[in-house]
Structures are given as C-alpha cells and as structure tokens.
Amino acid sequence: MRDLLNSPFVQPVSDKLHADLECMKSSELLHFHAPANLEGLLAIGQLEAACLDAGIKYSRRFYLPKHHRPRDEILEIPPPSSGVNVVIASEEETWQVEDLPDVDGLQFVPLATRVQMGNQHRIHHGSLDCVIQCAAIAALLAPNGRRVRKLRPYMSLGLWLRGALDTTLDPIHSAVLLHLKEEGSVRIVPLPEVGQPRQGMIPHLPERRLIKLHKAWPTMNVDERKQALSELVLPCLTDSSLSTPRLEELVWKRMLVGQEAVDLASQAEALRQEWPEDADASRIHAAQRLDHWLRTGSLMLEHQATV
Structure with a gap:
C-alpha cells in the first residue's frame, strides 16, 4: 500500500x-x-x-x-x-x-x-x-x-456515495481511483467485464443485451468493444435521473478487487437498498x-x- x-x-x-x-x-x-x-x-x-x-x-x-x-x-x-x-x-x-x-x-x-x-x-x-x-x-x-x-x-466508496458525481466530474474521486489502481488494490474495468453487476443501477439499460455482450466480450477487438458498449448505453442517455459523470463511471470504470465477480459500486448499492428505515x-x-x-x-x- x-x-x-x-x-x-x-x-x-x-x-x-x-x-x-x-x-x-x-x-x-x-x-x-x-x-x-x-x-x-x-x-x-x-x-x-x-x-x-x-x-x-x-x-x-x-x-x-x-x-x-x-x-x-x-x-x-x-x-x-x-x-x-x-x-x-x-x-x-x-x-x-x-x-x-x-x-x-x-x-x-x-x-x-x-x-x-x-x-x-x-x-x-x-x-x-x-x-x-x-x-x-x-x-x-x-x-x-x-x-x-x-x-x-473500499475507501473509494465514500466519495462515490456523496453528491459530487451527480453534477460534475469529481477530480478527487478520479485521483483516488488512480491511486488504488497503481498500488494494485483494485482493477478498473468496463461494465461487460464485471461478472455480476447489480441490476437497476443504470436506468433503461437493456440487461439481456449486457449478458450477451459479457459473453462475447473476450472475442472482440478494441474498436468492436467501443462500438458495442456505446450502443448498449444509448437508451440510457435520455434519462436525466443519472448524471453523465456517474453514468461514465458505471459504464467504463467499475472497481473490482482481484477476480471477484461483484464490483464495489454494486456492493454499495446492495447495502444502500436494504438499509432499514427504522432508527x-x-x-x-x-x-x-x-x-x-x-x-x-x-x-x-x-x-x-x-x-
């Protein structure tokens, strides 16, 4: 570290x-x-x-x-x-x-x-x-x-939960991701390389197409991957509930620890959704x-x- x-x-x-x-x-x-x-x-x-x-x-x-x-x-x-x-x-x-x-x-x-x-x-x-x-x-x-x-x-998740990414690019969050990547604590990967991403985090994302893309991803070259991923998220661009900076993070910069199937943002979302309302x-x-x-x-x- x-x-x-x-x-x-x-x-x-x-x-x-x-x-x-x-x-x-x-x-x-x-x-x-x-x-x-x-x-x-x-x-x-x-x-x-x-x-x-x-x-x-x-x-x-x-x-x-x-x-x-x-x-x-x-x-x-x-x-x-x-x-x-x-x-x-x-x-x-x-x-x-x-x-x-x-x-x-x-x-x-x-x-x-x-x-x-x-x-x-x-x-x-x-x-x-x-x-x-x-x-x-x-x-x-x-x-x-x-x-x-x-x-x-998991130290990256504090900034992920805060509201800065809902309006603009958060430079400190970007710096933290780079720090964690360079020291080997996380891998930064695009969405199709995540084995089990949490569903529902990206409004209007065609989940079935994502599953097919995940299977085909290893056989695709760089240009094919860019094209396929751009087409995958196209329906999501019309939804204003998710900011462009946060969408970019969810599509291109998922944080994985080692070879785990669930990325860190998905883990945080799972906890957030199940948190009790009672004090x-x-x-x-x-x-x-x-x-x-x-x-x-x-x-x-x-x-x-x-x-």
Missing part, C-alpha cells in the same frame, strides 16, 4: 491527519462514534480494521444519522472516563482545515482539498471524505495488517454489517451477489 498522506490530493490536510494519528497511537483506549449509515460504516470500519490488526483497544457506538434527529439538534458525544473519543461526522458540510473548531478528542469531517490534473496541470478543488481520511490513518496504524489490506479498496434497526444493522465486513472482507452477504 502506498502512503496516502503523501499523495497530492491528501497533502493539503496531511498535518491534521498526522496529528490525529499520533493522538490515536498514544491513547490507551479509542472510543469510535459514527452515524448508522453506509458512509459511517465505511469510515469506522477502516479504523477498526487497523485496531484489530495492531492490537489497539477500542469501543464502538453508532449514533442516529441526521434524518432521524430533530433538525436543530446538535450532536453531543459525552467525554469518556478514559481514552479519547474519535467521532466520524461524515454528514457535515465540507470544512476548510484551517477553520476546524477545537473539540475534545478527535473529529473527522469532510475536508476541502485540491489536486493537479491534465496536461495543463490545472488545479481542481474537491472534498476529501471521512472514509479516505480514516483509510489513510488505518494504513499507518497497521501498515501490514491483513484486515486493513482487505478493506483498503433503532439502522443502528443494529450497521453493527451487524460492520462485523461481517471485518470478518470476511466483503460488504455483501452471499445471497445479495445474485440479485
């Missing part, structure tokens, strides 16, 4: 993350708090994996996400009798790192960052979500950890699914892979 804190898209906030890392290392007990939703699960899971690999003591608590709390309610986490609180506030708006308020313990919120891209080396601005921040720290807490390595590819049930569900993820390295249960 390559050090995320030295990557260009993390460097603008690396001082803050280094300070968080040192605080975690010196604490006798870490108390993790995260919203009971998918993004909270993905972020806290990275840190828990590192603690399990490194033998660091911790506790976990999922709190109710914003849509289950009164609009004007302020999240209050009481200080622990020992150790330090680590709060994943992934539902916060994006903060400038220099504007972060002083808090007891540690708090992770989306942070503004930037990256140079393209032949003209233009500066692009974006948000560094909590999942990536936690993954960066996890890799330094347990650099050779078995669980940390298994969960590493108490959502907290229990988050804890159960996190335990499963830490144990198996997969977000999905076996029966979901065939849906």
Whole structure:
C-alpha cells in the first residue's frame, strides 16, 4: 500500500491527519462514534480494521444519522472516563482545515482539498471524505495488517456515495481511483467485464443485451468493444435521473478487487437498498454489517451477489 498522506490530493490536510494519528497511537483506549449509515460504516470500519490488526483497544457506538434527529439538534458525544473519543461526522458540510473548531478528542469531517490534473496541470478543488481520511490513518496504524489490506479498496466508496458525481466530474474521486489502481488494490474495468453487476443501477439499460455482450466480450477487438458498449448505453442517455459523470463511471470504470465477480459500486448499492428505515434497526444493522465486513472482507452477504 502506498502512503496516502503523501499523495497530492491528501497533502493539503496531511498535518491534521498526522496529528490525529499520533493522538490515536498514544491513547490507551479509542472510543469510535459514527452515524448508522453506509458512509459511517465505511469510515469506522477502516479504523477498526487497523485496531484489530495492531492490537489497539477500542469501543464502538453508532449514533442516529441526521434524518432521524430533530433538525436543530446538535450532536453531543459525552467525554469518556478514559481514552479519547474519535467521532466520524461524515454528514457535515465540507470544512476548510484551517477553520476546524477545537473539540475534545478527535473529529473527522469532510475536508476541502485540491489536486493537479491534465496536461495543463490545472488545479481542481474537491472534498476529501471521512472514509479516505480514516483509510489513510488505518494504513499507518497497521501498515501490514491483513484486515486493513482487505478493506483498503473500499475507501473509494465514500466519495462515490456523496453528491459530487451527480453534477460534475469529481477530480478527487478520479485521483483516488488512480491511486488504488497503481498500488494494485483494485482493477478498473468496463461494465461487460464485471461478472455480476447489480441490476437497476443504470436506468433503461437493456440487461439481456449486457449478458450477451459479457459473453462475447473476450472475442472482440478494441474498436468492436467501443462500438458495442456505446450502443448498449444509448437508451440510457435520455434519462436525466443519472448524471453523465456517474453514468461514465458505471459504464467504463467499475472497481473490482482481484477476480471477484461483484464490483464495489454494486456492493454499495446492495447495502444502500436494504438499509432499514427504522432508527433503532439502522443502528443494529450497521453493527451487524460492520462485523461481517471485518470478518470476511466483503460488504455483501452471499445471497445479495445474485440479485
């Protein structure tokens, strides 16, 4: 695994993350708090994996996400009798790192960052979500950890779940995908190379034609593949519910771990669709699914892979 804190898209906030890392290392007990939703699960899971690999003591608590709390309610986490609180506030708006308020313990919120891209080396601005921040720290807490390595590819899903791709290209998401690909954590493949993509993610996609294309794909040359894929997604272009940047990601840039049949976006969609609406049930569900993820390295249960 390559050090995320030295990557260009993390460097603008690396001082803050280094300070968080040192605080975690010196604490006798870490108390993790995260919203009971998918993004909270993905972020806290990275840190828990590192603690399990490194033998660091911790506790976990999922709190109710914003849509289950009164609009004007302020999240209050009481200080622990020992150790330090680590709060994943992934539902916060994006903060400038220099504007972060002083808090007891540690708090992770989306942070503004930037990256140079393209032949003209233009500066692009974006948000560094909590999942990536936690993954960066996890890799330094347990650099050779078995669980940390298994969960590493999923750090891309935090930005995937956020709304930036619903309006325009997300430069930070693109940079994260490139980072994961270059270090060998994921393969980036077009849709026909995914063995079991989740159905229904692309409106109006002709699923039967996709199955036929999947079978014929190995025998086709580059030009034939481009033509066939363009024709496959043509009916989808008339639907405004899916932005062009997200459609491009779903068609051309599916994330696969090794030779697994189900891509990461499909796994995230399966979890999102089955997440309970009930407040108490959502907290229990988050804890159960996190335990499963830490144990198996997969977000999905076996029966979901065939849906």
